[in-house]
Amino acid sequence: MNKTLGKTNIEVSPLGLGCWAIGGQFTLDGIPDGWGEVNDKESIEAIQAAIAMGINFFDTADAYGVGHSEQVLGQAVKERRNEVVIATKFGYTNNEATKEVFGRHDVSPAYIRQACERSLRRLETDYIDLYQIHVGGLSQEEMNSAIETLNRLREEGMIRSYGWSTWDAARAEQFALQSEGAAIQHPLNVLRGDAEMVSVCERYGLTSINNSPLAMGLLSGKFNPDSKLPDTDVRGSRHEWVTYFKEGKPVPAFLNKLEAVREILTSDNRTLVQGALAWLWGRSSAAIPIPGFKTRKQVEELAGAVARGPLSQEQMVEIEEILKPDIVLEHDRSRPQ
Numbered sequence: 001m002n003k004t005l006g007k008t009n010i011e012v013s014p015l016g017l018g019c020w021a022i023g024g025q026f027t028l029d030g031i032p033d034g035w036g037e038v039n040d041k042e043s044i045e046a047i048q049a050a051i052a053m054g055i056n057f058f059d060t061a062d063a064y065g066v067g068h069s070e071q072v073l074g075q076a077v078k079e080r081r082n083e084v085v086i087a088t089k090f091g092y093t094n095n096e097a098t099k100e101v102f103g104r105h106d107v108s109p110a111y112i113r114q115a116c117e118r119s120l121r122r123l124e125t126d127y128i129d130l131y132q133i134h135v136g137g138l139s140q141e142e143m144n145s146a147i148e149t150l151n152r153l154r155e156e157g158m159i160r161s162y163g164w165s166t167w168d169a170a171r172a173e174q175f176a177l178q179s180e181g182a183a184i185q186h187p188l189n190v191l192r193g194d195a196e197m198v199s200v201c202e203r204y205g206l207t208s209i210n211n212s213p214l215a216m217g218l219l220s221g222k223f224n225p226d227s228k229l230p231d232t233d234v235r236g237s238r239h240e241w242v243t244y245f246k247e248g249k250p251v252p253a254f255l256n257k258l259e260a261v262r263e264i265l266t267s268d269n270r271t272l273v274q275g276a277l278a279w280l281w282g283r284s285s286a287a288i289p290i291p292g293f294k295t296r297k298q299v300e301e302l303a304g305a306v307a308r309g310p311l312s313q314e315q316m317v318e319i320e321e322i323l324k325p326d327i328v329l330e331h332d333r334s335r336p337q
């Protein structure tokens with residue numbers, strides 16, 4: 001049931017976990033980019049429970065909580081380092097003292113090396129399994145240079161493989177052609193089918209790591225049109241690229257779409273969250289969703305999806321027929337890149 005990352009021999013569970021929400025509060029260009037308060041003890045318990053349930057793949061970034069997410073993940077897995085696969089990201093410049101991330105980026109060789117060393121320290125490890133460029137809109141020149149540096153870090157054993165977090169299928173294809181990258185991380189969920197990107201990953205043997213697989217929690221079904229998230233939560237922030245929530249409220253059109261496919265997603269005793277993951281596994285064998293979490297209870301529900309497997313092809317077609325005219329293809333272009 002396990003998969004490998006791209007063409008490497010790094011084995012990962014079909015489900016990973018995203019560690020943005022457990023990073024705690026920080027700001028991006030002065031706007032809250034965390035997910036409200038966090039409890040590190042609870043985050044660590046949740047990660048350890050995930051490992052006990054067979055999940056071995058964890059995605060973080062040096063930007064999440066400006067390093068705090070990496071520290072918490074490092075603490076949680078240090079006794080079982082060889083059993084887990086750690087993916088982290090670099091590229092956005094930040095200030096650890098003020099907990100600020102700036103829209104600016106740096107992917108120069110010296111910066112990447114320094115960022116990698118800092119991530120290794122926070123993660124309490126001497127290698128990163130998958131090192132991802134966080135900045136989706138690099139120029140060709142920047143990409144060439146970043147690939148060269150990543151190849152060097154891999155030769156030196158600081159990283160085992162590398163990938164790119166980008167929404168742009170054309171750039172991803174270029175990356176596939178000129179690198180030995182293992183994965184592309186990109187947004188994908190039942191409300192946002194990105195056929196072009198999935199096709200690039202499948203054609204080039206790259207793992208498609210799916211971020212926001214629950215549409216930032218909207219697909220859990222726990223929100224109604226009156227739900228309001230605080231402005232300390234990224235979903236209540238003023239970031240334009242937050243697609244599924246506006247001013248802290250779930251976008252009604254997305255709630256309606258969820259209702260339209262609820263019955264199919266919850267077939268075979270799946271919860272909505274489990275159905276949303278099953279849709280991704282049905283979408284592509286290259287797909288590895290990395291839902292975010294804050295509690296052990298959430299992790300138990302997420303991990304419970306694995307045994308139920310993908311939706312059937314008939315169910316996938318049914319969902320496509322219901323949502324197709326509306327499937328969201330617009331990209332998070334306003335996110336600083």
Ligand SMILES: NC(=O)c1ccc[n+]([C@@H]2O[C@H](COP(=O)([O-])OP(=O)(O)OC[C@H]3O[C@@H](n4cnc5c(N)ncnc54)[C@H](OP(=O)(O)O)[C@@H]3O)[C@@H](O)[C@H]2O)c1
Pocket residue numbers: 017018019020021035059060134165185210211212213214215216217218220222273290291292293294297298299301302
């Ligand atoms: N590369 C990038 O630019 C990028 C961008 C976005 C995300 N990511 C990565 O992808 C990961 C996941 O994406 P995401 O954080 O945007 O959102 P997501 O996975 O779509 O949604 C995660 C949120 O859903 C809620 N949730 C999770 N399990 C639940 C359950 N069982 N029942 C009810 N609610 C549940 C939790 O929020 P609450 O409990 O707070 O409601 C959780 O934080 C991130 O952690 C990060 O690693 C990367």
